[in-house]
Amino acid sequence: FAERHTGHAAAAYVQDRIAFTDRLLVTPGIRFEHLVFERVVLRQPPGGDTFVAGEKSVSGVIPGIGMVYGTKDANVFGGMHRGFAPPRVSSSISARGQTSDIGADESMNYEAGVRGQPVKWLRAETTGFLSNFDNQVIVQTAPGSDAVLTDAGATNIIGAEGGLSTSIDRLLGIPTIVELGARYTFARSTFRYGPDAGNFLPYAPQHSFNTNLDVEHRSGIGEQVAYAFVGPQFAD
Numbered sequence: 051f052a053e054r055h056t057g058h059a060a061a062a063y064v065q066d067r068i069a070f071t072d073r074l075l076v077t078p079g080i081r082f083e084h085l086v087f088e089r090v091v092l093r094q095p096p097g098g099d100t101f102v103a104g105e106k107s108v109s110g111v112i113p114g115i116g117m118v119y120g121t122k123d124a125n126v127f128g129g130m131h132r133g134f135a136p137p138r139v140s141s142s143i144s145a146r147g148q149t150s151d152i153g154a155d156e157s158m159n160y161e162a163g164v165r166g167q168p169v170k171w172l173r174a175e176t177t178g179f180l181s182n183f184d185n186q187v188i189v190q191t192a193p194g195s196d197a198v199l200t201d202a203g204a205t206n207i208i209g210a211e212g213g214l215s216t217s218i219d220r221l222l223g224i225p226t227i228v229e230l231g232a233r234y235t236f237a238r239s240t241f242r243y244g245p246d247a248g249n250f251l252p253y254a255p256q257h258s259f260n261t262n263l264d265v266e267h268r269s270g271i272g273e274q275v276a277y278a279f280v281g282p283q284f285a286d
Contacts (some may be wrong), residue, residue, distance in 0.1 A: 209237035257281030
């Protein structure tokens with residue numbers, strides 16, 4: 051098999067930040083995307099060389115709105131937006147397999163959270179989120195499949211994440227930058243309909259955690275030590 055894929059895309063957006071008060075900031079916006087995609091098949095068995103061309107176009111309108119209430123030191127925030135990623139071609143992982151068309155990612159996404167800096171050396175943030183997909187593109191795990199990606203259909207992702215960042219240099223009053231950070235995410239990703247309804251998506255762990263220690267001298271020389279944990283997940 052031999053194919054040539056060509057895509058031409060254009061995108062534009064407009065947004066407006068509206069300060070209703072000194073503490074309330076609302077930002078509505080909308081984004082437009084347009085993609086023209088051409089796929090040309092140059093060789094395929096058993097006929098050998100060929101030239102089969104096809105073209106399609108897709109457009110996406112992606113509205114959204116965000117809100118922040120509070121100050122730089124402590125605020126609550128929230129937002130919602132339409133998620134969209136254009137259709138694409140999933141490559142084959144087998145020499146004899148064929149590439150295949152997959153659909154667009156389409157979803158509605160919501161988040162709400164709080165962030166703050168109670169003292170100059172400590173920052174904290176926590177966020178809850180929900181994504182409802184009409185169609186989500188995931189890694190193909192069906193036995194015997196040659197494709198890399200596939201349409202999963204309707205899915206839900208619900209979860210929360212939180213993070214802490216400590217500036218040890220500010221706490222101790224030392225000239226070298228020393229920062230310690232930690233982040234944890236819980237995400238439950240499931241199918242909504244079909245024979246797998248309620249089951250977890252493949253390669254979608256519920257728990258993940260990472261932490262890092264950064265040290266940087268004023269001269270620019272620095273080092274980082276990091277640790278990452280990813281919880282168990284299904285492979286199919």
